[in-house]
Structure formats: structure tokens, C-alpha cells
Amino acid sequence: MEKQRSTTREENTVFIGNKPFMNYVTGVVMQFTTQAAKEVVVKARGKFISRCVDVSEVAAKRFLENAVEVNNIKIDSEEFENKEGKTIRVSTIEITLIKK
Amino acid sequence: MEKQRSTTREENTVFIGNKPFMNYVTGVVMQFTTQAAKEVVVKARGKFISRCVDVSEVAAKRFLENAVEVNNIKIDSEEFENKEGKTIRVSTIEITLIKK
Numbered sequence: 001m002e003k004q005r006s007t008t009r010e011e012n013t014v015f016i017g018n019k020p021f022m023n024y025v026t027g028v029v030m031q032f033t034t035q036a037a038k039e040v041v042v043k044a045r046g047k048f049i050s051r052c053v054d055v056s057e058v059a060a061k062r063f064l065e066n067a068v069e070v071n072n073i074k075i076d077s078e079e080f081e082n083k084e085g086k087t088i089r090v091s092t093i094e095i096t097l098i099k100k
Numbered sequence: 101m102e103k104q105r106s107t108t109r110e111e112n113t114v115f116i117g118n119k120p121f122m123n124y125v126t127g128v129v130m131q132f133t134t135q136a137a138k139e140v141v142v143k144a145r146g147k148f149i150s151r152c153v154d155v156s157e158v159a160a161k162r163f164l165e166n167a168v169e170v171n172n173i174k175i176d177s178e179e180f181e182n183k184e185g186k187t188i189r190v191s192t193i194e195i196t197l198i199k200k
Contacts, residue, residue, distance in 0.1 A: 091154045
């Protein structure tokens with residue numbers, strides 16, 4: 001997960017994995033505050049999708065209330081082969097938060 | 101979860117819980133095929149959100165490819181008090197699938 005984060009081309013992206021929940025919320029909030037980002041994209045795959053929604057909701061509604069809102073949500077699927085050569089499908093989500 | 105499903109006012113809603121995955125996919129597909137629905141809303145709360153995205157993706161891309169697409173995605177939060185009087189926040193998602 002972290003590997004993917006470092007290779008993503010967007011600077012204002014937070015990729016959700018299994019680190020403590022508040023790490024991600026703080027990451028999103030800091031992008032808007034100390035980095036003065038106009039837009040932050042919160043991304044996740046598979047089982048981390050629920051968490052991605054939680055992080056976005058907590059950041060936008062509790063920490064950045066009236067300042068940030070959900071602008072766009074995209075879902076998609078990725079397919080890849082596992083070690084046994086079996087095709088695995090995994091869902092993805094991208095939640096775009098913007099400054100109001 | 102199931103209680104909420106039965107009290108929802110929309111007929112074309114599939115509420116995701118912990119029944120077998122394919123039950124929900126079949127539920128969505130049947131709405132479009134045997135019920136001739138033009139629109140189906142797939143909803144979930146909390147940890148079932150990842151599953152809700154999976155069900156929508158599998159229904160739209162594998163079973164109803166070229167016939168159904170994701171039209172809209174909404175996320176929100178619900179707050180309620182637990183037995184101890186503590187306020188709990190839970191995220192929700194609603195994915196609207198429509199006939200192309």
C-alpha cells in the first residue's frame with residue numbers, strides 16, 4: 001500500500017491502509033491546512049474502502065466542517081493475477097475533497 | 101440491518117449486510133432483469149461499505165456489462181447514541197445503478 005502511495009503522481013493524495021485511523025485523518029487535514037491544498041484525493045482498495053469513507057467523513061465533517069466538502073466519488077475495479085495465476089478482482093474508490 | 105431494509109420506502113433498494121456476497125449481487129441483477137427496474141440503489145453502513153462497492157462493481161461490470169452503470173454515489177454520516185449514552189458516528193454509502 002505504501003509503495004503505491006509514493007509512486008502516485010498526485011501530491012495531494014492520501015492512500016488508506018492499515019495504519020492507525022487518525023494518521024489518515026490528520027494527513028488529510030494537514031494537506032488542507034499546512035499545505036494549503038485546494039483539493040485532496042483519498043483513495044483505497046478492497047477492504048480499506050469503508051475506512052476511506054470514514055476518513056473522508058471525519059475530516060470533512062468534524063475537523064474541517066464548513067471549510068471542506070466531498071466533491072466527487074469514483075468507484076472502479078482492478079484485475080490482477082495472483083501467484084497461482086488466478087485473476088483477482090478488487091474494487092477501488094477515490095473520494096475528492098475540496099475547499100469550499 | 102434487515103429491519104432497516106424492510107422499512108425503507110424505495111422498492112429498488114438493496115441493503116448490504118452479512119449474508120453471502122452473491123445473494124446481494126443476484127438481488128441487484130434480478131431487480132434489473134425480472135423486475136425491469138430502471139434504477140437500483142445499493143446501500144450500506146460502516147464496515148459493509150467495502151462490500152457495497154464490490155456488489156455494485158460485480159453487478160455492473162460482470163453480470164450487467166454494457167447494460168447498467170454507476171450513476172451516482174453519495175456518502176454521509178449517521179450519529180446515534182449507544183447503550184452507554186456515547187455518541188457513535190457511522191458512515192453510509194448509497195450507490196445508484198441505472199440502466200444504460
